[in-house]
Amino acid sequence: MTRTFRILRPLALAAFATAILLLGACHRGGNVAPDQVRAANVPASFDVTLLADKSNQFDFDGAPLTVEDLRSAFRYRLEEHLPMSTVLLKRGEKQKITKEHISSLARVSLEMKFKAYMLEKDGGISEIVPVDKSDK
16 A cells, blocks of 8 residues: 555646646736737827837837937927827837836826837737826
8 A cells, every 4th residue: 555655646746737837838828918908990100110129228210218218209209299199119120029118118108198009929019008006
């Protein structure tokens, strides 16, 4: 009987580990993050197009900008009465869009009251929906 228990314990541990791995693989998340929604009404054109740049910066008209610099550039556009209602974020030449890019752009869009979108890998466009935690 003692041999039976020695064999069953590793088998039970292996089965448990396999079950955990399967549950983890099934729960990895889908294509759309909680702060992104597939856009139903995508505009025909965008007022501003940004590229994701390294170090969580944005490429705006060929210039790498930090989040604060981007806010300043957008404030300038508003002061000059330039269109500023829709912004599209695209993947840069050497940089993917990261969660930091998305959250930074979401914060700026909430502060400055414009709609932000991002170009997905599959060519679809998702709206970046900021969540104002002060409302909760």
